[in-house]
Amino acid sequence: MDYYSTKITALIDELSRLPGIGAKSAGRLAFHLLNMPEAEVNRLTGAILDAKRTVRYCRECCTLTDSDLCPICASTGRDHSQIMVVENTRDLAAYEKTGKYNGVYHVLHGAISPALGIGPADIKLKELMTRLQGNVEEVIVATNSSLEGETTAMYLSKLIKPAGIRVTRIASGVPVGGDLEYIDEVTLLRALEGRTQL
DSSP, X not given: OOSSOHHHHHHHHHHHTSTTOOHHHHHHHHHHXXXXXXXXXXXXXXXXXXXXXXXXXXXXTOOEESSSSOHHHHOTTSXXXXXXXXXXXXXXXXXXXXXXXXXXXXXXXXXXXXXXXXXXGGTTHHHHHHHTTSSOOEEEEOOOSSHHHHHXXXXXXXXXXXXXXXXXXXXXXOOTTOOXXXXXHHHHHHHHHTOOOO
């Protein structure tokens, strides 16, 4: 039984299709939107439509941008001989927030997952290999520590090493504030292997 009118139910249904938004959150968002002034709703819908029409892949790194080159690839202050490979644009943003990495990125838009039918041809590997024809000294593989991320990292290593380019993997281990008793064995082993001198 529908509690709301057809239009409200349709709005809630559409919002609940967004990732991470359940029925309750979709309802809250729908009523928030309905209570917003029309000018604010128009700005929101305009921003969504404008982004959908103009955002595309960066010609170099394949991140999402509204220009031919993203600001990072266009920067002459970045070290273009060092490429960090990440799974998605959100991962790129996470590293940028640290303010400590001065190289450039390559966004794969996924990870190899035979179980899900995602192979090397389904992610932006061909574009990465084209970039490696240039003056690249190091590729930092920063895929997730999941089975798919590890599979992708191994595949990249086997693909890139024969070209004579240094391939490194980000360290993984115990998170800050984590209790050792709750950490899995693989994470603990990686933390031990990636230890540094104090």
